[in-house]
Amino acid sequence: MKKLLFAALAATALTAQTAAPKPAVPVKLMRLDCGTVAANDLDQFSDTRAYVGQSKRLTASCYLIKHGDAYMLWDTGLPAAMKGKPIDPKAPMDATVTATLVEQLAAVGIKPEQISMIGISHYHFDHIGQAAAFPGATLLIGKGDFDALKAGEPGTSKVPLAPWIDGTAKSVPVSGDKDVFGDGSVTMLDLPGHTPGHHGLLVHLAGMGNVLLSGDVAHFRENYDSDGVPGFNTNRADSIAAIERFKGLAKNLKATVIIQHDPRDIAKLPAFPNWAD
Structure with a gap:
């Protein structure tokens, strides 16, 4: 009996080893320009007064992910109404x-109705500004942020995400990490601290390998390198833990890190309209 059992197990193992692997769904990534931010008072991004008297031009980045025939947006940038707006050099x-x-x-x-999912890193206006252009998409957002929006907590605005907040459109509040497509190719990463439900995104590309999109775990390289915490983050301890986790993932996965607000990171991906794959 034992011999028959071992023989059956061996045959099963051999079949598993020799069977043709299931073809992976092709995944592509494209960076979209979602605006320019003039941080005329850069010290807003430090609760230790690291950038007094400094300024910096930042970028607002969004990302298009193609998974087979499905399209997903990661963040939706600044409001479309800001198109062509002159920047005030005196505003903070x-x-x-x-x-x-x-x-x-x-x-x-690509038409708006072809976007089936919108993943949101967090509820700040420069990451949700154009979401309403895609009312047919399912919204993926950290549960902490979704709850804060529904409650109308300070620093939040329901308006850009109104169809999802009022239940007209489909939403998926995300607790912890989420394997978006169920195959490990795109994962929302739980990185609270900047906001209660803040997330980053891990995308695995066949050619380029792992790509980590930061959300706002850090806003620019100096901020990232020094584990800097903006004074407007909702939880300092969680912020430090989030950036530690993000850096650990970057190291262990040998990932390309894209700090979404740092213009210097744009060149890590092909220029629009080219895809990274």
Whole structure:
């Protein structure tokens, strides 16, 4: 009896080893320009007064992910109404938009109704500004952020995400990490601290390998390198833990790190309208 059992197990193992692997669903990643931010008072990004008297131009980045025939947006940038807005050099922080998401998608032949999912790193206005252009998409957002939006907590606005907050459109509040497509290719990473439900995104590409999109775990390289915490983060201890986890993932996965607000990281991905794959 034992011999028969061992023989059956051996045959099963051999079949598993020799069977053709299931073909992976092709995944591609494209960076979209979602605006420019003038941080005229850069010290807002430090609760230790690290950047007194400094300023920096930052970028607002969004990302298009193609998983087989499905399209997902990661973040939706500054509001479309800011298109062409002059930047006020005297404001502590100001922003403008050159081209809307819908315009950029049209340039690559994609209609708003083809976007099936929107993943949101967090509830700040420069990451949710153009979400309403895709009311048919399912919204993926950290549960902590979703709850804060529903409660109307300070620093939140329901308006850009109104169809999902009021239940008109489908939403998926995400607790912890989430394997978006169920195959390990795209994972929302639980990185709270900047906001209660803040997430980053891990994308695995066949050619380029692992790519880590930061959300706002850090806003620029100096901030990232020094584990800097902006004074407006909702939880300092969680922020430090999140950036520690993010750096650990980057090291262990040998990932390309894209700090979404740092213009110097844009060149790590092909220029629009080209795909990374």
